[in-house]
Amino acid sequence: MPSEKDNDDVVRVDFAFRRELAEKVEGNLASFCYQCGACVGDCPATTYSSEFNPREIMLKVLYGLGDELIGGDSILWQCVNCYNCHERCPQEVKPVEVIISLKNMMADRGIYPPAVKKIIHTFETTGRTVPLSDAINRKREKLGLPPLEPVPMDEIEKLFEPLEEEGEE
Amino acid sequence: MADDNNGPRIGVYVCHCGGNISEVVDVDQVRDFAGELDNVVLSKDNTHMCSDIGQQLILDDIKEHNIDKVIVAACSPQFQGETFMDVLEKAGLSPYVVRMANLREQCAWPHFNHPDLATQKAKVLVNGAVANVRNSEALERQSMTIGKKVLVIGGGIAGIQASLDLGDAGFEVYLVEKDPSIGGHMAQLSRTFPTEDCSACILSPKMADVPANENINLLTYTEIDDIEGYIGNFKVTATKKARYVDMDKCVACGDCEKVCPISVPDEFQEGLRNHPAIYAPFDFAVPHRNLIDDTLCVRCGNCVDACKEDAINLDDEPEQIEFTVDTIIVATGYDVFDPSEKKVYGYGKYKNVITAMEMERMIVAGAEGNPIRNPGKKIAFVQCVGSRDEQIGREYCSRVCCMYATKMASLLKHSGPHRDVYIFYTDLRAFGKGFEEYYKRAQNMGVKFIRGRVAEALADDPEGRVTLKVEDTLTRRIIESDFDTVVLSTGIGLSKSTDKVADMLRLAKSEDGFLKEAHPKFKPVDTNIEGVFLAGTVQGPKDIPDTVAQASAASSRAIRLMNRGEYPIEPIVAFAHEEMCDGCELCVAACPLNAISMAEGKAEVNDALCLGCGSCLSSCPTDALDLHMYTNTQMLDEVTNALKDKKEGETRILVFADDTCTYRLADSVGTAKMSYATDSVIIRVPSGSRVTPKLMLQSLALGADGIFIGECEDRTSPFPHSGEAIRENFDAVTRILEEEGVSPERIRFVSFVTVMLGGFVNNVDSLVRLAKDLGPIPEDKREALVKDLNAKLFGVRTQA
Numbered sequence: 001m002p003s004e005k006d007n008d009d010v011v012r013v014d015f016a017f018r019r020e021l022a023e024k025v026e027g028n029l030a031s032f033c034y035q036c037g038a039c040v041g042d043c044p045a046t047t048y049s050s051e052f053n054p055r056e057i058m059l060k061v062l063y064g065l066g067d068e069l070i071g072g073d074s075i076l077w078q079c080v081n082c083y084n085c086h087e088r089c090p091q092e093v094k095p096v097e098v099i100i101s102l103k104n105m106m107a108d109r110g111i112y113p114p115a116v117k118k119i120i121h122t123f124e125t126t127g128r129t130v131p132l133s134d135a136i137n138r139k140r141e142k143l144g145l146p147p148l149e150p151v152p153m154d155e156i157e158k159l160f161e162p163l164e165e166e167g168e169e
Numbered sequence: 170m171a172d173d174n175n176g177p178r179i180g181v182y183v184c185h186c187g188g189n190i191s192e193v194v195d196v197d198q199v200r201d202f203a204g205e206l207d208n209v210v211l212s213k214d215n216t217h218m219c220s221d222i223g224q225q226l227i228l229d230d231i232k233e234h235n236i237d238k239v240i241v242a243a244c245s246p247q248f249q250g251e252t253f254m255d256v257l258e259k260a261g262l263s264p265y266v267v268r269m270a271n272l273r274e275q276c277a278w279p280h281f282n283h284p285d286l287a288t289q290k291a292k293v294l295v296n297g298a299v300a301n302v303r304n305s306e307a308l309e310r311q312s313m314t315i316g317k318k319v320l321v322i323g324g325g326i327a328g329i330q331a332s333l334d335l336g337d338a339g340f341e342v343y344l345v346e347k348d349p350s351i352g353g354h355m356a357q358l359s360r361t362f363p364t365e366d367c368s369a370c371i372l373s374p375k376m377a378d379v380p381a382n383e384n385i386n387l388l389t390y391t392e393i394d395d396i397e398g399y400i401g402n403f404k405v406t407a408t409k410k411a412r413y414v415d416m417d418k419c420v421a422c423g424d425c426e427k428v429c430p431i432s433v434p435d436e437f438q439e440g441l442r443n444h445p446a447i448y449a450p451f452d453f454a455v456p457h458r459n460l461i462d463d464t465l466c467v468r469c470g471n472c473v474d475a476c477k478e479d480a481i482n483l484d485d486e487p488e489q490i491e492f493t494v495d496t497i498i499v500a501t502g503y504d505v506f507d508p509s510e511k512k513v514y515g516y517g518k519y520k521n522v523i524t525a526m527e528m529e530r531m532i533v534a535g536a537e538g539n540p541i542r543n544p545g546k547k548i549a550f551v552q553c554v555g556s557r558d559e560q561i562g563r564e565y566c567s568r569v570c571c572m573y574a575t576k577m578a579s580l581l582k583h584s585g586p587h588r589d590v591y592i593f594y595t596d597l598r599a600f601g602k603g604f605e606e607y608y609k610r611a612q613n614m615g616v617k618f619i620r621g622r623v624a625e626a627l628a629d630d631p632e633g634r635v636t637l638k639v640e641d642t643l644t645r646r647i648i649e650s651d652f653d654t655v656v657l658s659t660g661i662g663l664s665k666s667t668d669k670v671a672d673m674l675r676l677a678k679s680e681d682g683f684l685k686e687a688h689p690k691f692k693p694v695d696t697n698i699e700g701v702f703l704a705g706t707v708q709g710p711k712d713i714p715d716t717v718a719q720a721s722a723a724s725s726r727a728i729r730l731m732n733r734g735e736y737p738i739e740p741i742v743a744f745a746h747e748e749m750c751d752g753c754e755l756c757v758a759a760c761p762l763n764a765i766s767m768a769e770g771k772a773e774v775n776d777a778l779c780l781g782c783g784s785c786l787s788s789c790p791t792d793a794l795d796l797h798m799y800t801n802t803q804m805l806d807e808v809t810n811a812l813k814d815k816k817e818g819e820t821r822i823l824v825f826a827d828d829t830c831t832y833r834l835a836d837s838v839g840t841a842k843m844s845y846a847t848d849s850v851i852i853r854v855p856s857g858s859r860v861t862p863k864l865m866l867q868s869l870a871l872g873a874d875g876i877f878i879g880e881c882e883d884r885t886s887p888f889p890h891s892g893e894a895i896r897e898n899f900d901a902v903t904r905i906l907e908e909e910g911v912s913p914e915r916i917r918f919v920s921f922v923t924v925m926l927g928g929f930v931n932n933v934d935s936l937v938r939l940a941k942d943l944g945p946i947p948e949d950k951r952e953a954l955v956k957d958l959n960a961k962l963f964g965v966r967t968q969a
């Protein structure tokens with residue numbers, strides 16, 4: 001019997017991981033990636049951390065290398081959601097959306113950095129991921145935009161309701 | 170087995186297709202079932218009906234058993250229909266008394282996971298086909314005379330090659346070019362890959378051969394206004410634009426150019442140089458004569474005074490010309506992608522970001538010792554600009570950019586070995602003869618090939634160096650580097666001027682926007698319109714050798730039709746049952762092709778004009794109009810038999826599939842093994858507009874739970890206005906259904922293109938679901954639908 005070690009150089013596709021990702025919103029778009037690298041050339045996260053490479057993340061998704069993407073010290077949290085990659089991608093893969101789906105998979109497992117927990121808390125209490133501040137409204141005024149109003153919290157609470165019911169089942 | 174000496178003697182042949190059918194469908198059951206049907210004299214099965222042995226089986230049975238009508242239950246008639254028509258003809262029968270029941274694409278393949286249901290459906294299809302063939306007419310193939318004149322549209326290398334081939338073969342050619350000279354894009358290129366022949370040097374002798382050929386009428390600076398008619402009789406109207414210069418007198422000395430006060434960017438030079446309002450297109454133009462661009466000329470008269478030959482006439486007028494041709498070759502070529510659409514590359518904003526065609530002109534000018542500007546020391550080629558890019562709706566590869574970039578990089582390196590030349594590519598495609606070797610040579614010369622799609626081009630100074638940001642995907646390095654010149658390797662798309670021609674000739678387009686060939690493998694230069702052929706990039710991106718090969722192929726296909734002097738025509742045309750026609754003339758107005766006229770108070774169809782769509786049938790209040798091969802009797806018989814064995818609790822919808830798109834689409838769905846509801850029966854019609862309101866209502870009355878009509882989208886349909894005709898029929902049927910309290914949701918009309926596989930499946934499935942939800946139409950309502958049907962339809966029609 002060959003030991004597992006003998007096969008270490010063979011890419012093992014984690015199909016369960018790929019199926020789980022495909023069920024997320026836009027999670028299966030990576031299938032169309034042809035590895036051109038247009039997403040990398042202009043990625044601010046890559047500029048600061050050469051470890052973060054959206055093309056490589058899409059490749060790992062294609063290979064089904066779930067373990068290398070999802071985990072306690074996942075590199076995915078370095079993505080700043082700037083959507084530059086989305087703008088550049090000729091295949092309309094939407095790398096940023098795939099990365100968000102991967103983040104959601106980690107959140108499902110309860111593995112996310114403390115800062116994310118804080119953002120969730122802010123959203124639950126204010127209805128926003130970035131809390132409203134005078135500074136924001138001053139900037140909006142300068143740009144000729146109307147001031148932001150507080151979010152109607154009863155509606156936000158409703159958003160959470162079905163989730164709780166599901167949890168009870 | 171029924172053996173009625175008076176009726177037709179039908180032979181049924183069920184094919185295994187080497188397992189493709191028999192592994193799913195129980196062939197023995199189908200064969201035995203068919204044997205019991207009325208007028209079926211014998212029923213057999215065979216592993217390969219299309220093989221010589223299969224064909225011989227039919228021939229022998231026709232001889233020994235006096236079979237006079239045949240059903241082949243095998244694959245799609247789109248594949249083997251012609252084969253079996255030929256078999257019948259060989260046996261001395263009419264080729265139009267054979268039908269194919271499509272057991273492979275419509276049963277075995279889409280329903281492979283339900284063998285029982287597939288078998289049951291196979292029986293339904295055979296039953297329908299037998300009913301259809303029973304009253305089929307012994308039509309004969311007809312022919313008409315055809316002449317030897319060809320219109321070639323477009324004077325690029327494709328049009329030139331096609332014209333020369335045709336002219337040499339003794340056919341009379343009208344070569345129409347909208348620009349003042351022939352030559353096309355090839356005339357602009359520096360050299361050709363991978364051999365690096367000078368483009369102008371190899372092209373100009375061919376251009377000169379065109380006016381020298383006695384069989385070619387060269388019409389430059391001429392636009393086609395209209396084309397009417399059909400193979401063997403295309404009437405062409407064109408306008409020769411005013412040149413204001415007498416072609417017989419002008420010697421292109423250039424004296425007039427020197428005195429012209431106007432100076433505008435020269436299109437041939439990609440705007441890198443200017444030319445006056447009176448100019449010669451380029452130095453090896455054919456015809457090499459000057460002309461005045463009417464839109465630029467200020468009528469100062471300087472040139473008139475300067476011309477020693479007295480060749481200039483400022484009062485020149487455009488001239489309309491008319492001629493008829495027998496076949497047409499469309500060679501209208503491509504337009505280069507406008508890179509200003511891709512804002513990230515800064516074309517139009519930064520002076521040193523240029524297109525590949527601009528670089529071609531710069532290289533030519535440099536080689537001629539008259540440089541336009543120096544591209545500098547560090548040069549980048551950005552590949553896939555306007556290719557393989559879903560953002561701009563161009564999914565396809567333009568096929569020439571990798572090699573032309575390699576060529577120009579090599580030429581730049583050759584003329585300046587000190588230069589640093591980079592090619593940033595997505596995937597490098599060196600697929601042609603000598604291409605891989607050429608790629609390797611460029612690498613050896615020191616051209617740097619970097620695998621990475623450029624993310625962005627930036628420059629602080631619009632006149633200065635340009636910074637490119639790109640990932641080298643093979644080393645994972647991010648490159649951010651400055652270049653003296655950035656060349657955008659722009660892709661190619663169908664030329665704008667083609668649209669007008671395509672509309673006039675009703676030519677279909679493929680999904681990539683290029684004109685569509687009749688078959689991607691076996692009819693690569695034919696089109697959906699008989700007698701019209703494609704040559705060159707109008708059909709899809711290709712390089713010069715492929716374009717020339719295709720042009721020769723197109724001329725050869727045209728010669729194939731014309732050479733015999735006669736051309737076979739389909740007898741599938743409309744006709745009038747004289748005794749039933751009451752001369753109301755409604756059909757005359759209904760025909761979009763004006764193929765119907767009145768003769769002695771009766772409708773008469775012009776066989777040469779009629780395309781056989783069948784849309785006139787719906788207009789006839791007395792059922793006098795009919796369509797050969799798809800007669801009212803045959804269609805009703807087929808529908809009746811297709812619904813005959815429907816049992817209590819079963820659902821069955823009829824899918825009337827037009828031959829050009831929907832039937833083929835269903836074949837593609839089957840080939841892709843995509844499954845859809847087995848409760849659907851596909852009935853082949855030439856066009857959805859053949860399905861009259863009467864046939865729809867009769868179908869529902871006979872037990873159909875839903876009716877689905879699929880038709881080509883108008884732009885790809887060979888039948889003009891079929892969509893409109895179908896909608897009118899639907900309006901009439903909808904009103905009657907509403908009056909009788911039957912849900913009009915049961916009838917559905919969808920326009921298809923042949924690639925909408927999922928759309929077909931979803932539509933069939935959802936209509937079946939709906940029909941199941943609605944349940945069967947009650948008996949009394951079904952009877953009511955067809956009661957006094959003609960009067961009812963007439964009432965609805967006059968209301969409208």
